[in-house]
Structure formats: structure tokens, C-alpha cells
Amino acid sequence: MLVAPCLLALLSVAFPFSSAAQLPNQSQTKDLPKATSGEPFPWNRMRLPKTVSPLHYDLSIHPNLTTLDFTGVVRIELEVHEDVHAVILHAKNMEISGALLLAPEGAKPLKVLEYPQSHQLALLSDSVLTKGRKYEVQLAFAANLSDSYHGFYKSSYRTKTGEVRVMASTQFEATFARGAFPCFDEPAFKANFTIRIVRERGTSPSPTSALEVYPRVSVSVISIYAVPEKIDQTAFALDAAVKLLDFYDDYFDIPYPLPKQDLAAIPDFQSGAMENWGLTTYRESGLLFDPEKSSASDKLGITKVIAHELAHQWFGNLVTMEWWNDLWLNEELQVDDFFLGKCFEAMEVDSLSSSHPVSTPVENPTQIQEMFDDVSYDKGACILNMLRDFLTPEAFEIGIIRYLKRYSYQNTVNSHLWESLTDVRAVCVFLCYSFHNEGYSDDELDVKAIMDTWTLQEGFPLVTVEVIRSGSQAQSGAFPETDDPPSLKGKTFLWQIPLTYMTSASSTVHRFLLKTQTDVLYLPEEVDWVKFNVDMNGYYMVHYAGDGWKSIINLLQHNHTALSGNDRASLIQNVFQLVRLDTALELSLYLSRETEIMAVTQGLGELVPLYKLMEKRDMAELENKMKSYIVDLFRDLIDRQQWTDSGSVSERVLRSYLLLFACVRNHPPCLAKASQLFQQWKDSDGTMSLPVDITMAVFVIGARTPEGWDFLFEKYRHSLQNSVKSRMKTAMAVSPLQEKLQWMMEQSLSGEIMKTQDLPDVVVSVSKNPRGYKLGWDFLRAHWHTLIKKFDLGSNIISYMVTGVTNQYSTPEMLDEVRGFFGSLTEETGSEMRCIQQTYETIEDNIRWMNTNLPLLQAWLDKRSRTVKHEDL
Secondary structure, eight states: OOEEEEEEEEOOOBOOOOTTOSOOOGGGGGGSOBOTTSSBOSOOOSSOOSSEEEEEEEEEEEEETTTTEEEEEEEEEEEESSOEEEEEEEOOSOEEEEEEEEETTEEEEOEEEEEGGGTEEEEEEEEEEOTTOEEEEEEEEEEEOBSSSSEEEEEEEEOTTSOEEEEEEEEOTTTTGGGTSOBOOSTTOOEEEEEEEEOOTTOOBOTTSOBSOOOEEEETTEEEEOOGGGGGGOHHHHHHHHHHHHHHHHHHTSOOOSSOEEEEEESSOSSSEEOOTTEEEEEGGGTOOOTTTOOHHHHHHHHHHHHHHHHTTTBTTTEEESBGGGGGGGOOOOOSTTHHHHHHHHHHHHTSTTOOOSSOOOOSHHHHHHTSSHIIIIIHHHHHHHHHHHHOHHHHHHHHHHHHHHTTTEEEOHHHHHHHHHTTHHHHHHHSOOGGGTTOOGGGOOHHHHHHHHHSSOSOOEEEEEEEEETTEEEEEEEEOOSOOTTTTTOOOOOOEEEEEEETTEEEEEEEEEOSSOEEEEESSOOSOEEESGGGOSSOEEEETTTHHHHHHHHHHHHGGGSOHHHHHHHHHHHHHHSOHHHHHHHHGGGGGOOOHHHHHHHHHHHHHHHHHHHTSSOHHHHHHHHHHHHHHHHHHHHTOOSSSOSOHHHHHHHHHHHHHHHHTTOHHHHHHHHHHHHHHHHTTTOSOOOGGGHHHHHHHHTTSHHHHHHHHHHHHHOOOHHHHHHHHHHHHTOSOHHHHHHHHHHHHHOSSSOGGGHHHHHHHHHHSTTTHHHHHHHHHHTHHHHHHHHOTTOHHHHHHHHHHHTTOOSHHHHHHHHHHHHTOOGGGTTTOHHHHHHHHHHHHHHHHHHHHHHHHHHHHHHHHHHHHHHHO
């Protein structure tokens, strides 16, 4: 056998422990839980005590890919902070043997108690472990490779010849390292590691803990690993990783701290990617790119995923949050053309009563898993982007560098970041905006005070603006709405809001820190309109009272390019959330002249869900009127699209989006072109080269017939390009053929032909399908216990399936059915998950929306139809 040593560092996070968090004394034993042996287990909390901490792990592990289990030995060097007789650490579903205390005076056996409910072990010593001394403990362990996608799990893939090869892969975030070896599985217990992987003869260890023949391509310190058949799809990722690592070196002013960075494409991997220090792991679709088969959106997605994981080498690894309540501290900014959509998605969740603060107390593994949601990730990034815009990018960068340098190789809480950014106020005198002229001064700048209002309370502010004309002067009142805005649900919060605004009189961006419930801004001259939250850099919505929305609608109809694409997108999003539906639809009319991707996609993103609600009801007439209105609105833009791969990334992404929408909606020119291309592609046995950007539209049309669906599936089975397989899978899941939809879900669950990692996407896609939404709901219920075991209770994958299957229901009958199922669950099977409460709220909101707005929608569409007919005459 060959030993493959490598050095790693484990980095993670948490609230500080109180001084009372020590091991219980004998008088407290009556309150202690029972170990599996029936004896008292000497610890009764979910979080580990801080009496000892690990300094170094020496880990040897041997996965057996024939018997699908693994064995190992770990030696842990400990530092003792309080006199103790017991060491408490984590292990899950693991057989422990040969526990020893390795002290200078010799090796002594340790008694092992297990408490599976908290995944904890107690190592009991006859002699006291003395404060200030260092010890070593040694544990032998054995376990089966997991059937889930967490911990140390079994995995497989098919070669191009159809041979199935077995792998062992790891996924440790957030609480799953304990399933691979005994350890202190909390982020504050950072330590150094020496790891040896023992392999069977004939296999070789990859740096991913995935034991298989993994070829690689390398440049400098960066290597990319993939299965042999796909190694030629790694060039783009390699080039992107080199450029991104150089960028972060410069931006953070801290050289990448390790001698190598490996990126590995794992064929069977549930998470999008994982930021293991020095070894980032990815789904194949997140790393592999075929210039001939992959789309512009694939290239964009791969770049963003790699950027995200490499940024974690500094944020999260070099500097790590102390506990999972501050998970969002790991999130770097994602400032690009598509960032705005992330803020809108976060607001959708954050507007629910069942939302949570960005920084919120969590204890058990299910609660920790639930922190990996849009609020922690997307809202965290959005409020950082708001702060960056407030301080200026230059000052923000200085503060970030100071934070990373000050806390390198340490754990942090959110106040550490705010302190580092507050320290830049002297720099801001020279670099930042003129605070004293805009409602705040340098000596008032307290970043912590500002940002605590954004991280310690849920929801977001609704700022209501009204221009009050007074002679030749205008006043703009800006204040958080108090009349039960949708983001607060009756709760009273106050934020410190970095307001930005521009007016018809000047393109200058004005800034004002709103600290109070109401305030007045004096404008030096009369204005036709005012636009707050410039480029939607702030995490708040804006309502324009009085004639405000009328002025905005008039501007968009006559001169929409006076505002940026992001400004227009934010107005579209705000108007559909804040005013009567008929007013929002009046604003949407300007979209017939829109061409920029963010505004177009936001327009579709607000309009399409209206008929998606109707598809789950028996109201075909109104549903079809709404569909016709949307197609007519974008008809000119759709008809201008070329069925090629030309143009910029944004133009290509928009083309793919529009042509797919038009074909789904049976727009005759698109339907005819896509049908023709699919038949030609089918006649060529799939060898004809289709323009990548139009393949989704072509595949969706082809999958509507049994013959076309079967042909597409055969090509899916044999394709080695993940991006192509993904588009085929999506097209098959939106087919009207119900028996095919059911078969797809069953096949994805079995994992033999369609990978189980893709099951959540398949189930959600089927559930959005008007011919499959009941199938998706029935499948989720029937296989609930299997799903929570496979994907883990509380995970974002379970949440994604629960909300994705149910969030288009809008009838009391479906609400009762959903409540009936989830209400029958126990806490152990998920009844307390936040996503279930969000599901109830969403359906209730949908019911209210339909009851209020269907008459308005019917009247507006009828009026619009009469107007169009009159214009045609």
C-alpha cells in the first residue's frame, strides 16, 4: 500500500461560550443524559465545552471501495484549559475502539461513552488532565461509507463504455466531518492536520478524498482534476482559476497562503461546490466547460462558482466565523450584472414572518443546516454591497484588508468586521463622499451601529418618498413605512438606511444616512421625478407616494434610458410588490421598448408568476389572456433574436431566455423554427451541431412528443457534456407527458440512469409544470423519509424541494392538504423546519393575492384588449 501524506488546516465558527459552559460536577449528574451504556453522559449541551481544544490531528484513513466501509486511526494533540477528567468531542454513526491517552508518563486506556443524539463521545480518564498541559488522545474507528451526500460517502460514475466505477467522496460542511472521523466538529476549534489515505492496490488517491484514477491539468500552483473522459473540459476553469487567484492576491493584499490550490470535479456531488482549504470540490457542471457544447450562461455560472469558492480561501478559511450564527461573514461580494437578482430573491424570503436575522442563534445540526439559505447567503452579500457603496469601494477595500490581516488564522464575530470598517473613517475624509453635506459626518460614522440594524433583525425597510412642492423648492420626505409593509408583517423595526437618490434635474447621486423614522431632504430646484436607491445598491424597497409612481411611469414610457438598467429593474420589482396591480401593469407597458437583460428578466420574473398561479387552477380563459399579453409585450424583442451564438454574454443569455419563453408560450415563429431544428437534429442522430444558446428552446419543443422525448433521453444517457445533459434534463421535465415525468422522478431517485444529485431539480421542474404539479407533490409526500435521509434534514436541498413544489399553490384546498401532510410529521422528521412555515405563509399570501387581484387583472386585460383593437382600427 502507498501512503499519501498531505497537510491541511480545518477552519470554521460561533458565539463565545459563557464562563459557565464547563463540565458538570457530580451534583449535576441527575440532569445528565444517558449514554448508550446506560451510564450518565458527562455533558448535556449541544455545543462542545471549551475545556480542551485540538491543536493538531494526525489522521490515517482507509476507505474500502469493495466493502464500502472505512477504518482509521486519529491522534489528536490537545491543549487543556481547565482541569478535567473527560474530553468531549464528536463522532456520528461510528464504531470506536482502542481509545488511549498518550501522556509523557505513558499510554493509558480511556473509557468511551457515546451519546448519539448529540453525535458526541466522552473520553474518560482516571487521572486529571491538568490545566495548561498538552496531551494526545488516540482513537481507532470504523464506519460504513454514507448513503447520503454528507460526511464520507460512497459515490459512483459511469465511464463512456458504461462501466460503473465506485468512489469515496467527502462533504463536511456544516456538521458532517464527525461522520468521517472523531473530531471537534465546530468552527471555533481550528487546528492543523496531517492526513494519510490508505488505498487498495490498483487505485490512486486524488486530492479530493475521492479515490479513483483522476487525471489533472496544472498551471503554477493550480491543478484541476476530472474523470479521464472529461479532462479535456477543464481548460476554461483552469484559466479562470489562475486569473481569479491573482485577482484575490492583489485585492486582499494577502498572498494565497498555501503552496497549491486543487479544483476537483466530482461526478456525484450534491452541493454546488465546497471551499475545502487548498482543495475546492465542485459538481461537474460547476467546473467543466466544453467550448463546442456549453452555453454563455454555463461560462458565466462556472466563473461565478470558482470565484465564490476561491474567495472562501480568505473569507471562511484564513479568517473563519466563530459560530454558524455568523455564517454570512463567509460571503464575498458578487458585484456583476446578475447580482441584483440575488437581492430580489433574498427579499422574497426575507419578507416572510418566518424569516430570520442574518446573524441569528442556532444550536443543533438541523438549525445550522437551515442557516444555509437566501437570507444568510444572498442578503449577507447584498448588505455588504450596500455598505461598500456607502463607504466607497476604495475605503471598503482598505477595511476588508485590515480585517483579514488582523484576524488571519483566527475566528471572528460580526463586530470584528464592523470595527475594521469603522477604522477607515479617517481614510474616508479623503476618499468617501462628503458626509456632513449629506446628513451624516465623519465623527458620526459608526459602522457597527449601522450594520447591527441590518444583521440583528429580520426583514428590510420600506422607504416611502413623497415630493412636496413649496413654491420653487421641492422637499422629499423619506421614511420607513409604518402601515404594515410586506417586509415587516406588523413588527416594528428601525434601520439606519444609507439612502441614495437622483432627480430629473441632475444625474449626480446624492447620499443621506436616514437614522430616524422620518426626515426631510430639501431639493434645490423643481424636479419632474426622483429615483431613490440608485442602481438598487441598497437593501430596501421604495414606494413613491402622491404622484410619484405616475411620474416614474411617465418617465419610463417616454425616456426609459434616463435610468440605468438596474434602476429600471428595481422599479419593476418594487412596483409589483407595493402598489395596486393595475398600476404595476401600467408601468409594465414600457417593457415593449426594453432591451437590457436585467430589466427584461425582471419584467418576465414579475409577470410570468401571475399565470403560473392560474395554471394550478381551472381558469384557462384569464390564464391565456395573461400569457398573450406577455408575449405581445416582448414580441418585437423576441422576433429580433437570431438563432445563433453571436453577441456578448448578456446578449446571449437574454437570447436563450427569450427564445425558450417564446417556444414554451407557442409563439408561432419560434415554434416553427424550433420544431424544424429539432427534426433536423433528430434526423442526424444528434450529430448536427446546434447553436448552443438555442438548444433549450429546441429541446423543449422536441420533448413534447413521446418519440422526441425518448430520443432526447437516449442522447442524455450517452452524453459526456454536463451542460448538455442539464438542458436535456430540464426540457424533459417540462414535457406535457405525465407518464414520462413520473418515470423521471423515479429514475432520479434510484440513481442508476439519472443521478440522484439531480433529483431535487427534477422534482421542482416537474412541480412547475402545469401537467406535473400534482405529480411532484405526491412524489415528495410518498418519498419524504427517503429524501430527508438522503439529503439531510434541514438542508437547503430539502428546503428547495419543499418550497419549489408548493410555492405556486393558491387555493384553500391545497393549503389544507399541505398543512395536513407536514402537520403529521414529528420533529425528528422535519415538522419544525423553517421552510415548512415559509410554505404555509407563501400559500396564504398567494390566496390573498388571488382574491384581491384577479378582478383587477381581468378588468385591466379587458381594457387593454379594447385599447389595442381600437388602435388597430
